[in-house]
Amino acid sequence: MEMTTAESPTVDNGVNVEALLGAREALTEAPAGAQFTWRATSDWVNGTHTRASVKGFHGLGEEQQHHKEFTFESDHPEVFAAEDAGATPVEFVLVGLAGCLTAGVASVAQNRGIQLRKVSATIEGNMDLQGILGIDSDVRNGFEDVTVRFDIDADATPEEIEALVAQSQKRSAVFDIVTNPTQVTVEVGA
Amino acid sequence: MTRSTSPFRELSMRRKAREIDVIVIGAGHAGLAMSAQLSARKVEHVVLEAGDIGHRWRRERWDSLRLLTPNWTLNLPGKPYAGQNADGFMHKDALADYLEGYARAVAAPVKRATPVHRVTGVGTKYRVTTTQGEWYCRALVLATGAYAEAAVPKVAEFLPQGVTQVTARDYRRAADLPRGKVLVVGGSATGLQLAQELRNAGREVILSTGEHVRMPRQLADRDVYWWLTKSGVLWESADDVDDIVRARRLPSPQLVGQPGADLNLGSLQDAGVEIVGRFAGVSQGKAQFSGNLPHLCKSADLKIQRLLQRFAESVPGVLSEEQLIVTPTELARPRLSVSLADEIKVVLWATGFKPDYRWLDVDTFDAKGRLKHSGGVVAAPGIYALGLPLMRSRASTFIAGIEPDTRALAEHLYGYLNTCTQRIAVST
Numbered sequence: 001m002e003m004t005t006a007e008s009p010t011v012d013n014g015v016n017v018e019a020l021l022g023a024r025e026a027l028t029e030a031p032a033g034a035q036f037t038w039r040a041t042s043d044w045v046n047g048t049h050t051r052a053s054v055k056g057f058h059g060l061g062e063e064q065q066h067h068k069e070f071t072f073e074s075d076h077p078e079v080f081a082a083e084d085a086g087a088t089p090v091e092f093v094l095v096g097l098a099g100c101l102t103a104g105v106a107s108v109a110q111n112r113g114i115q116l117r118k119v120s121a122t123i124e125g126n127m128d129l130q131g132i133l134g135i136d137s138d139v140r141n142g143f144e145d146v147t148v149r150f151d152i153d154a155d156a157t158p159e160e161i162e163a164l165v166a167q168s169q170k171r172s173a174v175f176d177i178v179t180n181p182t183q184v185t186v187e188v189g190a
Numbered sequence: 191m192t193r194s195t196s197p198f199r200e201l202s203m204r205r206k207a208r209e210i211d212v213i214v215i216g217a218g219h220a221g222l223a224m225s226a227q228l229s230a231r232k233v234e235h236v237v238l239e240a241g242d243i244g245h246r247w248r249r250e251r252w253d254s255l256r257l258l259t260p261n262w263t264l265n266l267p268g269k270p271y272a273g274q275n276a277d278g279f280m281h282k283d284a285l286a287d288y289l290e291g292y293a294r295a296v297a298a299p300v301k302r303a304t305p306v307h308r309v310t311g312v313g314t315k316y317r318v319t320t321t322q323g324e325w326y327c328r329a330l331v332l333a334t335g336a337y338a339e340a341a342v343p344k345v346a347e348f349l350p351q352g353v354t355q356v357t358a359r360d361y362r363r364a365a366d367l368p369r370g371k372v373l374v375v376g377g378s379a380t381g382l383q384l385a386q387e388l389r390n391a392g393r394e395v396i397l398s399t400g401e402h403v404r405m406p407r408q409l410a411d412r413d414v415y416w417w418l419t420k421s422g423v424l425w426e427s428a429d430d431v432d433d434i435v436r437a438r439r440l441p442s443p444q445l446v447g448q449p450g451a452d453l454n455l456g457s458l459q460d461a462g463v464e465i466v467g468r469f470a471g472v473s474q475g476k477a478q479f480s481g482n483l484p485h486l487c488k489s490a491d492l493k494i495q496r497l498l499q500r501f502a503e504s505v506p507g508v509l510s511e512e513q514l515i516v517t518p519t520e521l522a523r524p525r526l527s528v529s530l531a532d533e534i535k536v537v538l539w540a541t542g543f544k545p546d547y548r549w550l551d552v553d554t555f556d557a558k559g560r561l562k563h564s565g566g567v568v569a570a571p572g573i574y575a576l577g578l579p580l581m582r583s584r585a586s587t588f589i590a591g592i593e594p595d596t597r598a599l600a601e602h603l604y605g606y607l608n609t610c611t612q613r614i615a616v617s618t
Contacts, residue, residue: 031557145523163492169485179481181471 011155015110033060049075049085090143094123096174101148104168114160118153146178207324210236211607213316214331215309217243217300219266219289220576221333223592225298226267227600233607237333238320240305243293244286246337253363254387255282256447258379260413263590266292267597277413279447310551316572329572329603332550332561336578336587337543343375346539348472350531358384358540364391370535371395373477373528375469377402378441381540382453386446388538389461396528397458398479400468404490404519405443408450409501410508415590421504423497424585425594428565431580438579441542455487456519466524476527477534487519545578566599572606574599 027034036059042052055069073086087095098121109116125146131139152161169175212228214221217239228235241249262276269292280288293300301322308319309330318325340357349355354368358380361367364387374385377399385397409417418424431437446453455465467483495516502509528534547561554562554570562569565582576595577587585591 159492159495162488163496166485166489166492169482170489175482175485179467179485181473181478 011110011113011115013106013110013114013116015107017107017110020107021111035059045073045085046083047075048080048082049073090125090127093143093178094125094146097146097148097172097178098123100172100174101150101165101168104172105150105152105164108164108167108171109154109156112160112164114164115155116152117155118151120151122149122151123147207317207326209315209326210234211327212236212329212331212603213238213318213325213327214333215306215318216240216333216335217289217293217298217302218246218333218335218577219244219292219589220335220592220596221331222289222293222296222298222300223267223596224331224333224574224576224600225293225300226269226296227596228603229296229298230268231600231604233600233604235299236325237298237300238304238306238318238325239300239302242286242302243300244289246335247282247289248286250359251282252358252361252384252387255383256280257282257285257589258442258445258447259415259588259590263415263419263588264288265590265593267296267593269295277449279449306549308549308551311570316552329574329606331599331603332547332568332573332575333577334545334547335576336545338546339544340539341542341544342539343469343541345469345472346537349477349537350475353530353534354536356536356538358538359543361538364388364393367393367536367538371533372536372538373398373534374538374540376441376540376542377444377455378540378542379443379445379453380542381441382444382455382458383446384538384540385458385463386453386461389458389463395462396464396466396534397455398466398469398477399455399483399486400480401486402441402455402490403443404454404494405445405497406494407445407448407452409498410510410513412508413449414445417501417505418584419590421501423500423504424583424588424590426584428580428582428586431584434580440579454519455521456517459521464525465521466528467526472530473527475529475531477530478527479524481524481526483521483524487521491516491518566595567602572603574603 036057038054038057040052040054042050045051051071051073053069053071055066057064057066072092074089074092075085076082076088077084102119102121105119106116123146125143127143128136128139130136131141150165152164154161154164156164212233212235214224214228214235214237217237221237221239222243225235225237239245256279258279260276261271261273261278261280264271264280292298304320304322306318306320310317312326315326315328316330318327318330340359342357346355356367358376361384367388371394372388373396374381374388375398377397381397381399385395389395405414407414415424428434444454459465465483467480467486469477470480471478498509498514498516502514545561547555552570552573554568554573556562561575561578563575563578563581566575566578566586568575575581576592576599579587581587582595582598583591586595
């Protein structure tokens, strides 16, 4: 016991692992509470510029709120003859993947008692525009592939860092969303 | 519940009902080993077997199957392996013969051709209904194993009509399959062995794999089971495993029962098998595969590396630095979809096996239909399970693990019989 109390305060990645493990236990007992619905709303501004926002979501059996509304501007860059009022929608996908995998690295590191000093990621998605422009029907619209390069400085061996990154992918929602098919329904309101 | 039998038939069945302390269901290695343990403790019992001894090995597996574990691990209670080929891998039919011999040696009271239809709790006993009448017992051992039925994912329902679907339980040999390209689904020992067999038979083969466990056949001229045994990994208790639910669901290690033969995704790719990711769905006549294959390969490489390091630490001085190097799995860029109707003639589901306890009408299953037990002591008085993945230790699914498991559970059962007055809750 002495040893663990002496060791544990030194590792602090700012992740409340006890709360996460507590949530895991609670939601195992009450799986209905684990049903979440994430929501975004958006409004067209002009041209290819859209403003989207997130505030409320559903989970733990009731409506929940972020502490404030977050807004996001999406647009196309000037090379597409657009205003460049924000990141392109496909870049938001990369941002989502970066955020998700990095959050995973931090959480897993905390759980494994690994102190992080730096976690940088460079994410690239390769895309052949012949797809979305309808030039070649054999080319898909989306990314041909996505590569993530982590640069991590931590109190851990290279093998431990590899294992952190692997575990983060294993538990990542966005990694799953990007790598696996998802049923998507688009409706038009009256 | 409606009664399917007339009052007269009910009466005549009851007249024939026999009473016995313990009923063991299933005469595979587990049921026979338990029988030996019970006989050693002078516990009155019978072993009810739906078919013949080692029935599944003989009748429900493919022709070429050999055990993944070397013969020296066939350490059944009271009868360690004494044959000539300790380092060999027994053919499935030879194993069935071996079990017949064991049943004779330990004089196991086996009732063959006696399938159990239903088990219910009645007072402090269980009523076991079979095609050969009824039995009442105080304790019950479920030795029907974890591999009764083929587990097939839901996505199988969405395959086009023209694609023949076969499970690993029903597959026998390459020549039986319709001509054309085969998609083997599953990265377990079964999936990889069948992909290799089909490729060797000249078939075009695609192998779809999700999470998988890489394993070398040999290290420093010793079989991997020598290492697993020596290092203590095989005897690691279920209580010491981090995520037991996940560990119990892991596919079998990528091995084939052939001395020194390595079987993995890389070796299959070299043999001309196309490797793709997990079968994720069917859309517009195409099979879709997950794009997470590089991650899963990397994870499997990291895990086997850690296992080798554990071997080196627990058995020092045998493995050189070079022998600890794991060659990274490097696959060609995997396709994310394949047209089923145009390209695939056969889908072979090697997506695992599952136990079949539909006949067990006792309230001891969790929300997902899994048997509730702690180390094989089922959450219903006097019921014990055997042969389930990581039931008591990593060895529990292997024949090598049956001696300690049956010994511990026979002790528990013996204690139960001597104290049992507990009423068995009748399931609703």
